[in-house]
Amino acid sequence: MAFTVEFKKSGKTVEWEDRYDSILELAEDNGVEIDNDCRQGVCGTCAVKLISGQVDMEEDTGLDYVEDPEQMILTCTAVPKSDLVIDA
Numbered sequence: 482m483a484f485t486v487e488f489k490k491s492g493k494t495v496e497w498e499d500r501y502d503s504i505l506e507l508a509e510d511n512g513v514e515i516d517n518d519c520r521q522g523v524c525g526t527c528a529v530k531l532i533s534g535q536v537d538m539e540e541d542t543g544l545d546y547v548e549d550p551e552q553m554i555l556t557c558t559a560v561p562k563s564d565l566v567i568d569a
């Protein structure tokens with residue numbers, strides 16, 4: 482099932498492909514810059530607001546360092562479970 486991911490700030494909508502390990506990788510491949518550091522879901526640097534949709538995050542302890550964690554996703558571990566709109 483091909484989900485779409487809309488990077489709202491960047492004005493880009495792209496199709497998710499299973500060859501990507503994370504939304505961060507998808508973003509990088511499409512010229513969308515998201516700050517990152519650990520790339521393992523533990524530092525919180527790559528967090529962006531999830532405007533709509535659902536994701537799976539294998540590791541999300543990095544959300545402990547983020548403001549309003551219930552609205553945020555860690556793009557380095559998140560993969561889409563539906564079409565998404567994110568604030569990046």
Ligand code: FES
Binds near residue numbers: 519527556558
């Ligand atoms: S880069 Fe550290 S949590 Fe994503």
